[in-house]
Amino acid sequence: MPAAASNRRTALDAHAAPEPRRSDPDAPVDAQGDVDCAYCGNKRFVLDARGELKPCPQCDTAQRWKLAALAPFSSRSALSSRQTFLNFKTRFNGVEDETLVDCLESAEAFANNPFGRWLVIWGERGSGKSHLCAAVDNHLTQAGIPSLFITMPDLLASLREAIDLQSNTEQESFTGRMNIFKTATVLIIDDLGAEPSSPWSDSVLFEILDYRYRNRLATMIATNVNPDDFDYRIASRMQDTELSLVIENAAPDYRRRPLSEKR
Numbered sequence: 001m002p003a004a005a006s007n008r009r010t011a012l013d014a015h016a017a018p019e020p021r022r023s024d025p026d027a028p029v030d031a032q033g034d035v036d037c038a039y040c041g042n043k044r045f046v047l048d049a050r051g052e053l054k055p056c057p058q059c060d061t062a063q064r065w066k067l068a069a070l071a072p073f074s075s076r077s078a079l080s081s082r083q084t085f086l087n088f089k090t091r092f093n094g095v096e097d098e099t100l101v102d103c104l105e106s107a108e109a110f111a112n113n114p115f116g117r118w119l120v121i122w123g124e125r126g127s128g129k130s131h132l133c134a135a136v137d138n139h140l141t142q143a144g145i146p147s148l149f150i151t152m153p154d155l156l157a158s159l160r161e162a163i164d165l166q167s168n169t170e171q172e173s174f175t176g177r178m179n180i181f182k183t184a185t186v187l188i189i190d191d192l193g194a195e196p197s198s199p200w201s202d203s204v205l206f207e208i209l210d211y212r213y214r215n216r217l218a219t220m221i222a223t224n225v226n227p228d229d230f231d232y233r234i235a236s237r238m239q240d241t242e243l244s245l246v247i248e249n250a251a252p253d254y255r256r257r258p259l260s261e262k263r
């Protein structure tokens with residue numbers, strides 16, 4: 001309700017019917033103002049042939065909600081939002097670096113069609129793994145595909161926090177957050193293996209990856225660890241040639257390249 005209208009309410013209105021709850025996520029969207037979707041008239045829902053309400057396919061409400069729901073868990077940063085395929089260099093001192101070309105092309109192919117695929121990039125510090133994770137995430141977000149870019153330390157921290165919160169909501173409970181990581185349309189895990197592993201973190205990681213493996217859900221992983229060196233159940237799933245492309249990024253540390261090579 002506009003502020004001016006609510007100011008007109010007096011004590012006499014006190015017993016009138018309660019205002020609808022504005023925080024109700026199921027409340028219909030006001031169709032006042034500009035109608036941006038002619039298909040549903042900004043209702044964001046349409047009736048399907050069986051008379052059931054379905055998110056409007058034109059506004060892509062379900063996708064937008066999914067994108068919004070993933071945002072609080074993302075490890076996106078000011079730096080990552082600027083990392084794209086275009087500013088990923090593959091040529092230094094006039095020479096094309098084949099390993100970087102391979103990594104770039106694999107990441108672009110994954111971003112263009114992530115469904116039913118895994119991409120694992122492993123390599124040394126500063127070789128550009130996180131840059132490519134961010135570029136994939138930015139590309140998918142631009143395309144309206146819900147992707148969750150999260151570092152393994154952030155993922156574990158959010159689960160530890162959930163245990164402390166002892167809440168029942170999807171966003172705050174341990175089970176709710178596990179379901180978000182298990183079912184995200186595209187999950188991009190950076191820095192896998194960056195933390196010392198424990199039986200708890202191994203079991204959490206296995207549960208997430210095994211679910212995504214069995215359901216063939218789009219997953220990208222970046223790690224400093226040789227895939228052979230993970231727990232054998234994880235190592236084996238990561239390297240299933242029917243599902244996963246494993247690629248080594250053997251480029252030297254970009255951070256330590258002379259400035260003249262970065263221009």
Ligand SMILES: Nc1ncnc2c1ncn2[C@@H]1O[C@H](COP(=O)(O)OP(=O)(O)OP(=O)(O)O)[C@@H](O)[C@H]1O
Nearest residue numbers: 087088089090124125126127128129130131254255
């Ligand atoms: N080929 C490249 N072209 C342009 N910038 C790059 C390239 N490789 C790395 N960088 C930049 O160098 C910095 C380090 O790269 P990045 O964070 O991707 O490394 P990393 O492989 O994830 O390293 P770490 O293992 O330490 O996490 C970033 O600012 C990134 O944008």
Ligand SMILES: [Mg+2]
Nearest residue numbers: 129130190191
């Ligand atoms: Mg990194």
Ligand SMILES: [Zn+2]
Nearest residue numbers: 037040056059
């Ligand atoms: Zn619509």
